[in-house]
Amino acid sequence: MTADTHDEVVPFEAADGRTANLLHVVRTGAESVPAKAAVLLVHGAGVRANIFRAAVPITVVDALLDDGFDVWLENWRASIDLPPSQWTLDQAAVFDHPAAVAKVLEHTGRDSLKAVVHCQGSTSFMMAAASGLLPEVTTIVSNAVSLHPVIPPLAKLKIDWFHRPVRALTRYLDPHWGVEAPDAIAAAITGWVRLTHRECANTVCRLSSFTYGVGHPTLWSHSLLNDATHEWLKNEFGPVPLSFFFQMSRCVDAGYLVPAQRFPQFPDRFGTGAPRTDAAITLLAGEENRCYLPESQQRTFDYLTANGRGQYALHVVPRYGHLDMFMGKDASRDVFPLILDALRTN
Ligand SMILES: [Zn+2]
Secondary structure (H helix, E strand, O other): OOOOEEEEEEEEEOOOOOEEEEEEEEEOOOOOOOOOOEEEEEOOOOOOHHHHOOOOOOOHHHHHHHOOOEEEEEEOOOOOOOOOOOOOHHHHHHHHHHHHHHHHHHHHOOOOEEEEEEHHHHHHHHHHHHOOOOOOEEEEEEEOOOOOOOOOHHHHHHHHHHHHHHOOOOOEEOHHHHOOOOOHHHHHHHHHHHHHOOOOOOHHHHHHHHHHOOOOOOOOOHHHOOHHHHHHHHHOOOOEEHHHHHHHHHHHHHOOOOOOOOOOOOOOOOOOOOOOOOOEEEEEEEOOOOOOOOHHHHHHHHHHHHHOOOOEEEEEEOOOOOOHHHHOOOHHHHOHHHHHHHHHHO
């Protein structure tokens, strides 16, 4: 966190009884200043709420605070700050996000909020929104992927030919093995990645590329990160269950999100029929995203425009990829204005 803010940790209980938490980011000395709206930021798989606070002069959290928003970061069940589990997108959609939204509203006395959601924080949040479970959310800004995941063909092959067989040996992959490999399997996978990923000397960075796709790197362009952020990310990645990749593989095959379980709250199919939300939805995609191709967000935009009743927008950002949309050294100039505009006008 930046020097002039502190975190108020607000635990919440998910609907299945699991404990998670929210970080309320408060500017020191400004506790009583009313903010214009509450904004909930939702991280992706195998990281944590802090992923939105890279080692850059202006993080997206700073930009939101500067603009007068009341900023909340959600650690949902995929967070590496919580005990590892075989989580599913469904559980996050039904159990975590509605409870997190309710807790923010309870805490602030507000009756609505806005959200900025990334990757699997976005897919699960959009699952919840499309199911009518988030009626208090008036505006959603989604990065990378939402209801229609599209990944490179080689990445799909990798899930089928690496992730699937390796589950006999481990239930998780963890880029943090680049700092400390806890057992022989972790050491073997890390050794393989050191041999096959020569793009930099940061083994956590290389393992994150290996875990989440087939890029060198997968989640950002090195040219868009500063050195401090490349170092900082070593502590921002942790375990992701292999079971997640199998759910995602089924989604990619179908062309839309497919539940792992059958919750009665869900529609028969995601990505067809009317979404059960009137929220204004702005979809962001890095043009160079090789984790989820920009076509992912294009398909969701087309679907929403044809079937929804809200205001929708799509921005494809040149040069940017997946997480550099938030972590990039120039993201405050190239990306955050799009986020702020979407939150201000809707
Ligand atoms: Zn690197």
